[in-house]
Amino acid sequence: MSGRTIPWASPGAQYRAHKEAIWAAIGRVLDSGVYVLGEEVERFERAFADYCGAAHAVGVASGTDALILALRALGVGAGDEVISVSHTALATIAAIIAAGATPVLVDVDENTYTIDPARIEEAVTPKTRAIIAVHLYGQPADLDAIGAIAARHGLKLVEDCAQAAGARYRGRRVGGIGDIGCFSFYPTKNLGAIGDGGMVTTSDPALALRVRRLRQYGWDEARRTEEVGLNSRLDPLQAAILNVKLPSLDEDNARRAAIAARYRAGLCALPLALPQQRAGTDHAYHLYVLACERREALAAFLGKQGVGCAVHYPVPAHRHGGYSARVRIPDAGLPVTERLVDRILSLPIYPELEDAEVERVIAAIGDFYRAQ
Template sequence: MILPSHAQTMSVPFLDLPAQYADLKEELRPHLDAVLDTSAYILGAYAEQFEQAFSRFLGVRHVIGVANGTDALLLSLKALGVGPGDEVITAANSFVATAEAIAHAGARPVFVDVDPDSYTIDVGRVEAKISPRTKALIPVHLYGQPADLASLEALAKSHGLSILEDAAQAHGATYRGRPIGGFGDAACFSFYPGKNLGAYGDAGAVATNRDDLASTLRKLRDHGGVKKYEHELIGFNSRLDGLQAAVLLVKLKRLRQWNERRAAHATRYTARLSGTPGVQLPTVRDHATHVFHLYVIRVPAQHRDGLRAFLQGYGIATGLHYPVPLHLTQAFAALGYRPGDCPVAESCARSVLSLPMFPELRAEQIDYVADRVQRYMKEHV
């Protein structure tokens, strides 16, 4: 491995939430005070305002704020009637929450390999996994790139399946000119702090155009009812809290601009890195906009960890999304998957590297990162 020959010249974090807060502080504080002054800690006026604002942003009829993105998935599956004995098909390359929610609903996750260019579910492999028990498909808009929704919608229609979009990484991405979030029966968002739209704690939401699902979800998130002590269903405690809603309402106004900056950073990375030996760069699917929650490159597996350590030596933080594919995750061992079952996802797990990506990233930081990636790869490939 090459070691840095001189002192580190720049530090590039993976993301920089303090920088974002410094920019928002003045605007945000009065809203946080308003929540504290009225003790509207759980749901309340800010939650309602945010739900309305986010539903306008997405162009969907309803947004239901919940406690986190994992609950958004779980409650949606419950609202769709998914339960024991059912199967739900999803991508093998995602954060573990997608599969956890299916399992917590009592259903069996069925993993499908991903497409080697977009890293989203390989729709050509879905049909072979549909069984009489299949109830729903969960495409994951991974890294901020919409899945192939047109093909999935056609499949879902012909087999009578529900579609639940896992949009946790793709706030503001579009597909065929429309924001993702309104394509399936429902779409689930996470507002984990590092997301493109992030709260200052855990938060999540479900978007849906279906009035029946919206009504059930409003009950499920709040102990099974919308009126105090009227518990129509066995529900959950999964409500959006007021402070998080105030943060999200303020931040939502900046989301488009932040996404544009992310896209510009991605364009710069791609221009600087194209032609680098051994480096596969992200692609954007036709008819889609990618909001680059993550900028993920692939390098030959034998060089990935060396490159990562080399960048670390230059003060550059990177991430792995994700180091173990879902079908081989220990928690799902009982499902009986084996290495080789989803070869593209397995290869991604060994070869992906997420480079620093956040709106406040500076051009010279991108150039510094790209230059170090090039140096290492030219030396080793």
């Protein structure tokens, strides 16, 4: 092993890159005496809505809450069905269940690992209310095809943008395309807080207002209520940190794309399925996920060479204890999902990853195959 271990993710490196500005922002919040919502949250909501090309953004406590509140604001609840995928962060499915609805999970496309539009229509029933399109790994889902199906059946289109802040679909930022967009600022995300945080984006003023009320017990401005809400507010310390980081997001995503291009150039001759980018999209490369045979052997070899990697995700939602009985999948099962979960491997990718480290990852993978 040569040099330090390369972690698969490194949120601490982002902090160090912005250290002084982050401490100044934290100081501003502490000095302000306003510790719930307030100016920093409002400023970040405005900046993030503009960034996404949405009219409104509402800061909430996490990406999971963003999805729960979005579904509730759309009127989704008990007895309803929401179509999504099993191959996603468990949070997507937890949110549907928390909103009171039943997740109906369909297969993903074998090239992009995002929801396969050809599988959606056969899952629609009279109870279906919404589709959650997950922009997995930072790759926008096939929004034109999904949007057409949603329009045909009168369904709402929710974008799960947790992994895709800054990605574009046909020139438009994700989160500003469907009826409503949901973001996570979990520390490893492309735009990461130093703790939990989330955002709901929409251009529908009534929907934005309902999320704004639901995030705070159901209160309107006069603290009257018409329905029951949560306590799920974006913390002003996190908003202040995100205000520091948002201006660098495009540059950070460009660096991620450059690393992805380097991986492609260095790995394309090996027996690996490398990520495929959908035409007309700017992938945010939250994760660089390849697929291969003997995944466990490769991961163990890389670990010994000081290269961290991870699997997103080894167990699909419909096979998780506690979830399997609460979701529905097609009678034919989810063959693409089942096949890929044993083959996928996420390599290190983050803006602070140095070129020499990328080359070390490529060399280590090459060594693995040469030793076969």
